Amino acid sequence: MLQIPCPWCGPREDAEFDFGGEADIQRPADPDALDDAAWADYLFMRVNRRGVQREQWVHTAGCRRWFVVERDTVTNEILQASTMGRRP
Amino acid sequence: MSQPYRLPRGGRIDRGAPLQFTFDGRTIHGYQGDTLASALLANGAALIGRSFKYHRPRGIVAAGAEDPNAFVQLGRGARAAPNRLATVTPAAHGMQVRSVNAWPSLDYDVMSLLGLAAPFIPAGFYYKTLMWPRRLWPLYERVLRRAAGLGRAPSGPDPDRYDYVHARCDVLVVGAGPAGLAAARAAARRGARVILADEQPQPGGSLLASAERVDGVPGHAWAAAAAADLAASPRVTVLPDTTVFGLYQSNLALMVERRREQPGDAAGTERGARTWRVTPRRIVLASGAHERPLLCANNDLPGVMLASATAAYLHRYAAAPGSRAVFFTTNDTAYRAALDLAEAGVPVAAIADVRADPDGRLPAEARARGIQVLAAAAVRRVLGRRRVAAVELCSLDGSPRGVVECDLLGLAGGFAPALHLHAQAGGRTDWDPALAAFVPRRSNGVHPAGGAAGALGTAAALRQGAQAGASAAAAAGFTADAAPAPPGGGPELPSAQDAPDLGFQPYWVPPNALGRVKPQFVDLHEDVTLDDLRLTLREGFEAVEHVKRYTTLGMGPDQGKLANPLATGVLAELQGLHPAAVGAPRYRPAYTPVALGALAGRSVGALSDPLRATPMQAWHQAAGARFESVGQWRRPLAYPQRGETVHDAAARECLAVRRRVGLLDSSTLGKIEVNGPDAGEFLERVYVNTWKRLPPGRCRYGLMLGEDGMILDDGVTARLDERRYLTFTSTSGAAEVLAWLERWLQTEWPELRVYLTSVSEHWACLALAGPRSRETLAAAGTDIALDRQAFPHMTFRAGRVAGVRARVFRISFSGELSYEINVPADQALHVWETLLECGRPFGIAPYGTEAMHVLRAEKGYVIVGQETDGSVTPLDVGLRRMLSRRKDFLGKRSLSRPALLRADRKQLVGLRSDDPAQVVPEGAPLVDAPSRRRPLPMRGHVTSSYHSPALGRAIALALVSGGRASLGERLYAAAPDDRWIPVRSCLPIFYDPTGARLHV
């Protein structure tokens, strides 16, 4: 089990959350301006970093808010959790 | 009575409470306080099972959870419990115990008699077997299943009760031996809330199995008093009979607490369990150490036992594990066991010690007692058929030292900490050269103490336990200064004996001088031999995790408790590496087998999944509906009347809707209110079509795509007013769609002023459909003007229906004139009953999901999840006209990716079978022409298929490669019975292609 510190509700069991993958991926403002390769890169490619990674989680069985977690993918240690759109 | 190996005195058994149980039908006598294993030994039953691969006779090896052989089957019928360890299961009067893996009987096992299991299945068997011709697999499976009979499942639902406890504490102490008791005491004295869990019914751990004294009293008495003191404290929960079987990240500990007898049961009878989910701040790991076995030929014969186990049976159970013993040792501890055995009257014929000069206090005592001590010697081979008859001794240079008759061989290969839980949680370990074993490194909230930390002897365990308890409490925020009243009296550190120096000398692989005698078992449970490890290394599997997977070493229900520490040393020596470089295979939960019932807790039967019910659920039930499961809903499939099949009923219901009027409970549809000044803008971004210019009071069918361009969900959205929309989702997509919308709103477009509210449960939805639905609705009473001009197709009106506030949507999923009447859930049943009552003159019938499916298929309306599967775009299903060209929307860019524009993509078509009576099976593959060729190229598959009562013929929808460009083509559907059904493709609409019936 992981304990995930929801910025709104405090630390809760990971069973209450859903994982949303890599954070900070921005939807292109004008998708039509992108060629197929660039669009595919936005759509499919994720870094899956070994080490500290910023990722999105949602507190599904709680406040239903999405937020950003900094997690070390090697040790599973969670360094920080912050609300959306606010870089630490 | 017949307990020939029961010693006349001593033991922690209650001789005033005799009991009997059966083992393979044979009566076994014992006493309260016995385990199954100790009673079997006292009765002289050496043979307890047959081994997994070779069906070799096996006996009891250990006195605790580390035993690799003692798995038995308990009880029968619904209470049957496989995979139970005889060495830790208390004996209870009337128990029925059976051996496993033997057929037809333990003494005459056919597999071993016929040599079917033998001679030796080499390492990698499973992988090599997979290379055999595949057509033979059903045969292998039959044979293997019979051969690998590790217990049988219960025959019915478990009648006992299981439950979960969720708990938090400051310090969880695992193990109530001397270290654990001292730790719990130290932590509780500092004010910490403590849970002390131990797998045994009594506290004491190693103290139960020795003659040692603590604080001047017998060790077991001290332990009982210390545990009672702790239990009296409100801050401490003492849980005997509780195994911590899993340790996870964030210090989550899973424990199973076995519940014992209920009124009417014999003492000790097991009745269900509680599973504890504990998240302590800190954990003291006082789980003890396991003795290592040693390699010699036939080291698996019944009568070969750990040296420490011989002493445990003696002291704790007054059961002599044999009548004449030999010990084989690498250190001084075996001498203590030998002396105790001799003292109890069991002659010790010899001690073979691998050390050149065993000269400690204990060896001297043994010699003084007349026990023959052979230095620089080893057991080369064990002799005997079904149990030990003699051992062949030799010097380490290979010279014979004689054959000694005995029926018990005690192995003392040193001790390895039980660090399973620590390793499960990802804890690191260090190599301790004095022990030649891995010891846990204090980390991630785990404080090891006593045997688990590599400290042997009671005094060291007490000392380390007290320290670990104090440091764990301090780490959890409790210091000595803050100490409230201490639980119990007595000094924090009781006096006890220090262990003698081990004087350990490693002995992993027998020297070559002893010859390659075999078999020498490293893992008794999985039947992995020394030769298997040699072969595995030769075949290139060198990393310890590879060796584990290739040989199945340590993968049995015993989790390799004895095998793994031995294998590390053996693999190191075979490869010329330092054991620390080899490492230990990762341990995984569960530490000991856990019943599935304990894991399920109360989540069985009706409680295994919540059941969602619409306000009309009881009505459907009373009306004799047949139901189908849709997620957590149970929706009426059809309402069969007397003598009707479901199929008949659905056909009748279809015709009622087409000719008269029908009523469907569609309350299960997802309903999301999209609220706020930017609601229209938001919908434009998530739907393929436009919304901002939809006037209030109007409805529109919408299609939602994933960013990859694939259809995610569909449904009608109505504009309730200027800044409020109501979106209907499919029943199964309700939660997913809400989550999807929230995600975009929160993560990508937080600037949009939009609020999403699920109102699925608040509004029941009654779909009134059919040419006479307008008359029915009028008869039920409504203040909404129903005529065609005032309330046209695809509009919405608010008003009252049957006296109830209602939102009425003139939308249709059947192709008929239809009103979807939304009313507050608590008044829905009244409206439902009123509509049926008032519709009677018009021939109304309630209809179910089967009719609903047929009706929509006749119209070619797709169902997301049936016509689509996450790989289908709007272009594929012919909905290109819905795509807005004026705006961007999620998934739009993907639709111009080359792969999604290919002409040979699977596209939605209709199918008519040549024989109108022939309904093709749903899911059937479609091909251009029947052929025996394999593989036969598939053109597509059938997604929906029904008999249409309105058309009097079979209709189907299908996804066909390039299907829309070649409508009218001949295809063949494969039926499961190898028949080919000729069909012809057509536009996917069979009924009222112009939609005239919708606009009446």
Ligand SMILES: [Zn+2]
């Ligand atoms: Zn939350």
